[in-house]
Amino acid sequence: MFQYYFLLGLRGLRRNPALTALMVLTLAIGVAASISTLTILHVMSGNPLPHKNDRMFVPLVDNSSLSGYTPGNESGDKQLSYRDAVNFQNSKIGERRSVMYGVGGAIEPARKDIGAFSSQGLAAYRDFFPMFETPFLYGQPWSAADDAAGTDVIVLSRKLAEKLYGDSNPVGQRMTLMGFQFQITGVLDKWDPVPRIHRIIGSGAFGSEDSYFIPFTSAIRHQTAHNGSMSCSGNREPGFQGTLDSECTWMQFWFEMASDGQRAELQNYLDSYAQEQRKLGRLKRAAPNRLFSIDEWLVHLRVVGNDNKLSAWLAFGFLALCLVNTIGLLLAKFSVRASEVGIRRALGASRSDIFRQFFIETTVIGLAGGVLGLLLSFGALALIGMQSKQLTVAAHMDWVMLAMTFVLSVAAAILAGLLPTWRACQVTPAIQLKSQ
């Protein structure tokens, strides 16, 4: 009977075409408004490494001075000092770990047709690449020995490699960065995680990609200035070494544990480490030492702003308004079908048969609304994407949201159709048949 009811539903679309069109359009507009804002939220709050959510962590310890400290208050600091970051790096805790900080410097291409230009990159350990699952087009990350020695090696983004070397494989070649010669060990393929969880602080969750990656130890050896924010609560001696020796926070760190469920182990290490540093007189505050999973980190850094959430609520409010309108239109559409209900009841349809028929008909309307809503959503997302670079990155519909469009549309139609469908079932056949 499903097929029969579905065909009747399709036929029903042709009945009262103006009313049907109005209903589908109302539903589609409501769905498009909701889906486009929801897509932005979905992409913004998405976790590019969901399978690692329970084993990748950002550690934070509070190394601020006691000045202005009230026990129980959490520090607003979201980065680490060089000393803590290096200590974590040397800790051997977890399967992978990498300190990182943003760097910027001039690139001097070997090609005469391209002048020198500045570009942003990231200083990290080789663990960074497998930890964030970066795809390689050519070559590979540098070695652990390069990390230890601070060798001048470099991994390029695909975009930078194509700019400097065209389509050829540049692995093994040397290039000039910040006045130093770096040997290319690898070229990343297109890698565009959204949000860019490793660079939320610095270039932003939806900022442009890093053009190159160099060993952290090499960057420190060359006294490469950081490209990003720094927070200092105590004194800092002048010069690069002064920054390294200070309690200024300017580095980010990620641990990757071997398996899920090792958070407590990492927390124990962090607490022990902080306790030890307190004994040494470095850490002054008895503040909690915090770990953040990827999802927690996104929330902590408020990647999804309140204005985005408000937009989504407003869009759903608009969808609710559209639903109320759809209910009215469905009531009108179904009320003129009372005679048909009477006839069908007389011919053997039970109330549940009538319910199924009208239920499937509203589902068909929902599907039609979903198709139109999807088209409108693509249009709305294109318009939203034009507003800013950040939104351009976020305004992309994936398969989940595409399916969500249909689910939302059908659910909305079914919700709107419940009252009209229930009323259709209550038709007294005897009265309808006599009034014909």
Next chain:
Amino acid sequence: MLRMQNLNKVYRTHMIETHALRGFEIHVKQGEFVTVTGPSGSGKTSFLNIAGLLEEFTDGEYILDGVNVKGMNDNARSRLRNEKLGFIFQGFNLIPDLSLFDNVDVPLRYRGYNSAERRERIEDALAKVGLASRMKHYPAELSGGQQQRVAIARALAGSPKLLLADEPTGNLDTQMARGVMELLEDINAQGTTILMVTHDPELALRSQRNVHIIDGQVSDLVHKGPTLASSPAKAGSNTATA
């Protein structure tokens, strides 16, 4: 085929109680052609609606083809209606945006027949009423008489035991009415029991038995000989009581 005993139907609003049927008694045997007459408001339609399981009765007993329908839920009543009964209405009551084929198909869908059986039954039924060549047409393309023939085909397609007709010729001119009446008599001759409400005394005279209803009660019963002697089912009709 149909037996009602001491059946009452009371319509209640918060102010008024209206007794549509009072102590109603009727017994229609298999194969009979019974007409029901009576003035407006006498309870004819209530009787027909209750007989057709479209309305519930207040109290009493109603046995349809050996099944006591009292207290049946909606699903069971609908199934019984679909399997045992066929309806013909004064206003034809075809679904306008379905073709003749699809209109006749409606009760068969609820019966759960497969596609091949439905097609066979639809084609047979439309052939019986002389409209086999127009099964792709829509009701609006037909005359009133033809529409009523489609309604009869729809009622017959499921091979009902009892055909309930509510003034089936009321909206037709004399010639069309005669044609429809002859068709009903043919159907009756093939063994289908017919219960027909009519205002037309001439049509009432053509049936085997006429039940006259006044104030919700059977006031008069006219026994006649079988109109179609060829039908063996008619023989029992003389002994029917009301």
